[in-house]
Every structure is written in structure tokens, then in C-alpha cells.
Amino acid sequence: MISYPFEYSRPDTIEEALDQLGDNVKLLAGGHSLIPALKLRLSAPDKLVDIARIPALKEIKVEDGEVVIGGAATHREIMDSEIIQEHLPMLSKGAAAVGDPMIRYKGTMGGSLAHADPSADWPAMILAAGCTIVVRNKTGERRIGGDDFFTGFYSTALEDGDILTQIRFPIPAEGTRMTYQKFTQPASRFAIVGCAAARLPDGSARVAFTGVADAPFRDHTVEAAITDWSEGTLEAAAAQAAEGQNINADHYASEEYRLHLARVYCKRALMALV
Ligand SMILES: Cc1cc2nc3c(=O)[nH]c(=O)nc-3n(C[C@H](O)[C@H](O)[C@H](O)COP(=O)(O)OP(=O)(O)OC[C@H]3O[C@@H](n4cnc5c(N)ncnc54)[C@H](O)[C@@H]3O)c2cc1C
Known part of the structure; x- marks a missing residue:
């Protein structure tokens, strides 16, 4: 089926993306959950704000004793990251088990967590690894403990106007x-x-x-x-x-x-x- 018509924009920064959020505007990341929903006409946003290429959301880095995965890092980027392989190899191996190569090249960790499909792989892994989820909206930033993030069937602690910007994991202690x-x-x-x-x-x-x-x-x-x-x-x-x-x-x-x-x-x- 063909989706309802919508506007599309591709901002370069998180701030620009936040400015464009509003009534019936949706974020687009890898699109592997959202686009099927649009095509089935289960969702009819007026506008999609594509955050998949915002550099600050793609970073995978070590910062303040934590491994930080940007909200728009793809499954493939997580799988291939030397930082992840060194500190959190479960995530690298787990990424390899998500879908198929096409899904892994486009799908993102942030999109998967925000979508909260009850059969998605990342949720179990991030809960076992222990993480904090960083969220930004127009009024600022807040941090949500991984254990408090999933609130029910396809439901999370995200609110309208939020962008999941980072998933932060403490570097596991030696022997973990x-x-x-x-x-x-x-x-x-x-x-x-x-x-x-x-x-x-x-x-x-x-x-x-x-x-x-x-x-x-x-x-x-x-x-x-x-x-x-x-x-x-x-x-x-x-x-x-x-x-x-x-x-x-x-x-x-x-x-x-x-x-x-x-x-x-x-x-x-x-x-x-x-
Ligand atoms: C054929 C197929 C097989 C799959 N197999 C698997 C599998 O084996 N295991 C698995 O875990 N998953 C699987 N998936 C799901 C896949 O991993 C998706 O990529 C993922 O669920 C959604 O990520 P996305 O980046 O594509 O998000 P999108 O589809 O772009 O977005 C999903 C939702 O999240 C919101 N969103 C996206 N990014 C953010 C953000 N940063 N902040 C706030 N909201 C955001 C969007 O507005 C939308 O509502 C599969 C999907 C398909 C189509």
C-alpha cells in the first residue's frame, strides 16, 4: 500500500531536529519499523524528520568512564565498532543476530528502543548490560535508567517531542x-x-x-x-x-x-x- 502524503526534512543537528518537532510530526531513523507502519496506513504523520544522518547521533565513543552509543547508530555500526567489541562484546555479537544485512545497515538502536517491539533484541541486552538512556527535547535533557525505560506494550518513557540521543553503559568491571x-x-x-x-x-x-x-x-x-x-x-x-x-x-x-x-x-x- 502507499502511505498517506507527508512532508520530509533532514536536519543536520539535534537542535534543528528538535525545532521541527511538533503536532503529528514523527522522527524517522532507519525506517524499518516506521515505513511499514506508514505503508499499512497504521500511522499518518504530517511530517517526518529524518535524524538518521545527524553526526552527533551516530557517535560510538568512550566518555566519562562510559561507553556511549548515539541514538542513530545502526545495528551494523554497533556490530563493527572496535569500542563495542572491546568493552561490550555481547552487543557486537547481539547486533549480528538482528534481522538480516539490510536491516542491520539501516535499523538503529535508538529506533529499536523507541519503537519497543516486544520481540526486539536490544531491550534484553541493554537491560542486562545496565544502561542509562539520554533524551533531549526543546526544554533540555533528561536521563532515564534502563530499568525504567520500557513501560508496556510498544510503550516507553519517551514523551512527545523527545529524541533519544544516547544509550550510555558503564564500562564493565574487569571479570564481567x-x-x-x-x-x-x-x-x-x-x-x-x-x-x-x-x-x-x-x-x-x-x-x-x-x-x-x-x-x-x-x-x-x-x-x-x-x-x-x-x-x-x-x-x-x-x-x-x-x-x-x-x-x-x-x-x-x-x-x-x-x-x-x-x-x-x-x-x-x-x-x-x-
Ligand atoms: C524484516 C525485518 C526484520 C527485522 N528483524 C529484527 C530482529 O531480528 N531483531 C530486532 O530487534 N529487530 C528487527 N527488526 C526491527 C529493526 O531492527 C528496526 O530497525 C527497529 O525496530 C527500528 O529501528 P529504526 O531505526 O528502523 O526506526 P524507525 O523505523 O525509523 O522508527 C521507529 C520508531 O521509533 C521512533 N524513533 C526512531 N528513532 C528515534 C529516536 N532517536 N528518538 C526517539 N524516537 C525515535 C520513530 O519515530 C518511530 O516511531 C526487523 C525489521 C524488519 C522490517
Whole structure:
């Protein structure tokens, strides 16, 4: 189908982009979620503001002891970044598992997080890695803890007029290990279930899921059950995965099967960190 007509602009800076936001104006990044929605006429903005080439949103750098990924950095740029490979290799490997080459060349981390598809890969990874999301609007800047960012089905803490400008990760302490394991939808490569886990030097863990429920989530029950990294403890912890969550069901996986997958992939992720 052909979308409703809209105006298009491509500002060079974040400030210019912010100036152009207003009623029924939408940001365009990689377009891999927004353009299909426009073509299906599920969305009818009057104007698209294309932020995909704003240099300040493309940066991947180390700053103030944190790894900083610009909101419009593509999956491919994250995959190829030496900074990411050195400090957060889970993100580099995880990027390689997003979609196919075309998706990775155009799709952006900021676009994926803002869109908050319940089966997207990045949400589980950023929650397990521990991050802060930086947002700008016309009145200033605010920082949102990763754990507070996803608020429900395709919902986030972003407000009208916001641009997600950066995703910031503390440089992991020596000895930290992270992994992302997913059961892949074979056509789109989205996660039917994805589990990201981080093993911290003090023996604690951060465990997060995507694909399982309406929104990605940290699994504090599993995290609390990891009292040591023996196989028995990890198996018992993984057996509690997604406890209390409203498990999704669709034509790819029933509720029961998804819960089973969550526990299998949780154990797989934890065992990968032993
Ligand atoms: C065939 C196919 C396969 C895919 N497979 C996978 C997969 O395996 N795993 C996976 O995780 N994803 C997958 N995706 C999704 C893909 O990663 C998209 O790129 C991503 O969901 C959206 O990013 P985008 O840059 O394309 O955003 P866009 O489509 O441009 O924008 C999406 C939404 O976010 C808003 N937005 C964009 N950038 C910002 C910003 N910086 N600040 C605030 N709001 C913003 C837009 O206004 C829009 O509402 C797939 C998509 C397709 C079409």
C-alpha cells in the first residue's frame, strides 16, 4: 500500500531536529519499523524528520568512564565498532543476530528502543548490560535508567517531542561477562524468546528477557536465585524464569511453549557464563 502524503526534512543537528518537532510530526531513523507502519496506513504523520544522518547521533565513543552509543547508530555500526567489541562484546555479537544485512545497515538502536517491539533484541541486552538512556527535547535533557525505560506494550518513557540521543553503559568491571541467547523467528529473525545475562565480578547477575511478555523485563527472581554459579543452582534459578509474568501467546509460540523456551534459554545463557 502507499502511505498517506507527508512532508520530509533532514536536519543536520539535534537542535534543528528538535525545532521541527511538533503536532503529528514523527522522527524517522532507519525506517524499518516506521515505513511499514506508514505503508499499512497504521500511522499518518504530517511530517517526518529524518535524524538518521545527524553526526552527533551516530557517535560510538568512550566518555566519562562510559561507553556511549548515539541514538542513530545502526545495528551494523554497533556490530563493527572496535569500542563495542572491546568493552561490550555481547552487543557486537547481539547486533549480528538482528534481522538480516539490510536491516542491520539501516535499523538503529535508538529506533529499536523507541519503537519497543516486544520481540526486539536490544531491550534484553541493554537491560542486562545496565544502561542509562539520554533524551533531549526543546526544554533540555533528561536521563532515564534502563530499568525504567520500557513501560508496556510498544510503550516507553519517551514523551512527545523527545529524541533519544544516547544509550550510555558503564564500562564493565574487569571479570564481567555477558551473553545474549535467542530462539529466533526464522523469517524475520526477531526473538520469539531472548535472554541476556551478565555475570558480575561479585558473583551477582543481571538477567533480562525479550519476546516473553508485553514488554522486556529484568528477572529479579532469577537474579536472586543465583547464589553461586554451580550448574544445580543455575538450573534451579532458570526454572523460575518469567515467574509471575503475563506470557505472550501467538501463532509462533503458545504461552506454555514460550515459558518453556524462556527457561531453556535462561539456563543456556547462565551456563554460557560459567
Ligand atoms: C524484516 C525485518 C526484520 C527485522 N528483524 C529484527 C530482529 O531480528 N531483531 C530486532 O530487534 N529487530 C528487527 N527488526 C526491527 C529493526 O531492527 C528496526 O530497525 C527497529 O525496530 C527500528 O529501528 P529504526 O531505526 O528502523 O526506526 P524507525 O523505523 O525509523 O522508527 C521507529 C520508531 O521509533 C521512533 N524513533 C526512531 N528513532 C528515534 C529516536 N532517536 N528518538 C526517539 N524516537 C525515535 C520513530 O519515530 C518511530 O516511531 C526487523 C525489521 C524488519 C522490517
